[in-house]
Structure formats: structure tokens, C-alpha cells
Amino acid sequence: MIEVQDLKKEFDGTKVLKGISTTFDSGKVNLVIGQSGSGKTVFLKSLLNVYEPTSGHILFDGRDIMQMSRDEKQELRSEIGTIFQGGALFDSLTVEENITFPLDMFTNLTYREKKRRAFEVMGSVKLDGATKKLPAEISGGMQKRVAIGRAIVNNPKYLFCDEPNSGLDPYTSNVIDDLLMEITEQYKTTTIVNTHDMNSVMTIGQKILYLKDGLKEWEGDKNTVMRAGNKNLIDFVYSSELFKELREYLLKADKSSI
Numbered sequence: 001m002i003e004v005q006d007l008k009k010e011f012d013g014t015k016v017l018k019g020i021s022t023t024f025d026s027g028k029v030n031l032v033i034g035q036s037g038s039g040k041t042v043f044l045k046s047l048l049n050v051y052e053p054t055s056g057h058i059l060f061d062g063r064d065i066m067q068m069s070r071d072e073k074q075e076l077r078s079e080i081g082t083i084f085q086g087g088a089l090f091d092s093l094t095v096e097e098n099i100t101f102p103l104d105m106f107t108n109l110t111y112r113e114k115k116r117r118a119f120e121v122m123g124s125v126k127l128d129g130a131t132k133k134l135p136a137e138i139s140g141g142m143q144k145r146v147a148i149g150r151a152i153v154n155n156p157k158y159l160f161c162d163e164p165n166s167g168l169d170p171y172t173s174n175v176i177d178d179l180l181m182e183i184t185e186q187y188k189t190t191t192i193v194n195t196h197d198m199n200s201v202m203t204i205g206q207k208i209l210y211l212k213d214g215l216k217e218w219e220g221d222k223n224t225v226m227r228a229g230n231k232n233l234i235d236f237v238y239s240s241e242l243f244k245e246l247r248e249y250l251l252k253a254d255k256s257s258i
């Protein structure tokens with residue numbers, strides 16, 4: 001579980017995060033949504049202390065990253081998996097080597113143990129058939145799965161993903177969403193995902209945090225988002241005609257069942 005208390009971040013006096021408080025449960029996929037520029041990436045990077053917050057508290061299962069020494073932060077980082085845009089794979093390493101990389105870097109496992117763990121993870125992300133391929137030889141969706149595999153190989157307690165579906169077709173996006181859900185439930189990770197993908201919102205949004213201009217405008221889940229009364233949220237989520245019609249249909253169905 002990650003608890004965020006009154007998180008603020010400014011850059012040279014410009015307030016980007018203006019005091020956000022929320023809780024992200026473990027074993028759940030938590031989505032952060034909002035217009036471009038609303039502060040989603042700064043929020044994620046502040047939670048990770050990539051950007052040092054201006055003020056506030058961020059508690060990782062009760063441990064406040066704002067109060068931690070450098071060594072304690074280092075220790076915490078070993079419990080965190082990240083999938084960031086531009087967090088490119090190593091082009092000259094095979095799928096298996098990419099996934100094994102964090103084990104080489106951060107563990108003292110034996111060769112055999114690393115091999116076993118890497119194969120377990122490649123099974124989880126459904127890459128068993130591509131272990132010896134180079135990133136250039138596999139599709140964008142498979143590359144995303146390698147990135148997910150690399151992020152989970154150390155059994156992280158916390159998983160952060162920035163736009164995991166960007167650049168993927170709808171089918172492959174669903175595959176990635178299903179995978180994030182499976183991993184989160186199987187390993188009980190606290191998973192936080194920044195997304196623009198409304199399909200993800202409707203399917204894996206076990207918690208949804210909607211940011212607007214650096215503030216929490218609304219929070220709920222995929223069931224409550226459909227019936228939410230917040231005008232800004234509705235305008236944002238239902239800017240697609242298809243979703244707008246779906247919402248109207250559901251609200252009518254609600255009324256006719258009363």
C-alpha cells in the first residue's frame with residue numbers, strides 16, 4: 001500500500017502538484033488519469049523521488065520516503081519495478097538477457113537460480129518462445145512484455161508504469177492490461193499506472209485517480225466512473241462519442257430498473 005499525503009511539487013516557483021492525498025492498495029491496479037499537462041508524470045516521478053517533492057508525505061507500507069536516508073531509499077528502490085516510456089531495452093541483449101539483467105545487477109543469485117527465475121517470468125509474460133530473440137526482432141507489444149518482465153523479475157512490491165499502452169493497437173493493449181492485472185493479483189503488488197487509455201479505465205481500473213491542474217479532482221473505480229457526476233471527469237472520460245453513448249445507455253438502464 002502507498003499512502004500519499006498532501007503532496008506538492010513546484011519547479012522554480014511554478015506549482016505543478018498542489019497538494020494531493022490518496023491511497024493505493026496492494027493487489028490492485030491503480031490508474032492515474034487526466035488531461036495532458038495535468039501532472040501525472042510529475043506525480044509518478046515524485047512518488048519515486050525521481051523528483052524531490054516540495055512537501056508532503058509518501059508512505060510505502062508505512063515507511064515515509066521523505067524521511068529516508070540515502071541507504072534506506074536505495075533499499076526501497078530494490079522493492080520497486082518501473083516501466084517508463086523511453087525506458088528502452090538493451091538492443092544488443094536477448095529477451096532472456098534483458099529480463100535477467102536486474103538479477104545480475106541487484107542479487108547474489110547463482111547462475112542456475114537466475115536462469116530459473118528468468119524462465120518463470122518469461123512464462124508469466126508469455127515470451128517463452130522468444131527467449132533468444134533480440135528486441136529488434138520482436139513486435140512492439142512483445143517489447144512491452146519484455147519491459148514488464150524486467151520490471152517484475154525481482155518480485156517488486158510496487159510497480160510503476162507510465163503509459164504502458166502507448167503506441168499499441170487495441171488488441172495488444174488489452175493483452176498488456178490483462179498481464180498487468182494478472183501480475184498485480186498474483187504478486188499482490190501495489191501497481192500504479194499513468195494512462196490515457198479509456199479502455200484500460202473501463203476494464204482494469206480497480207482504482208482511478210483523476211488529476212486536473214495538479215489537484216485530485218475525483219477518485220473512484222471502473223464501476224463508479226460510469227455513473228460519476230463530476231462534470232470535468234465526464235467531459236474528459238466521455239470525450240469519445242462511443243463512451244458517451246455507452247454512458248447514456250447505462251444511465252437510462254439504471255433509471256428504467258428503478
Ligand SMILES: Nc1ncnc2c1ncn2[C@@H]1O[C@H](COP(=O)(O)OP(=O)(O)OP(=O)(O)O)[C@@H](O)[C@H]1O
Pocket residue numbers: 011016034035036037038039040041042043
Ligand atoms: N522537469 C520539469 N521542470 C519544469 N516543469 C515541468 C517539469 N516536468 C513537467 N513540468 C511541467 O509540469 C506540468 C505537468 O507535466 P506532466 O508531464 O506531469 O503532465 P502529464 O499529465 O504527464 O502530461 P502527458 O499526459 O502529456 O504526459 C507541465 O506543465 C509541465 O510543463
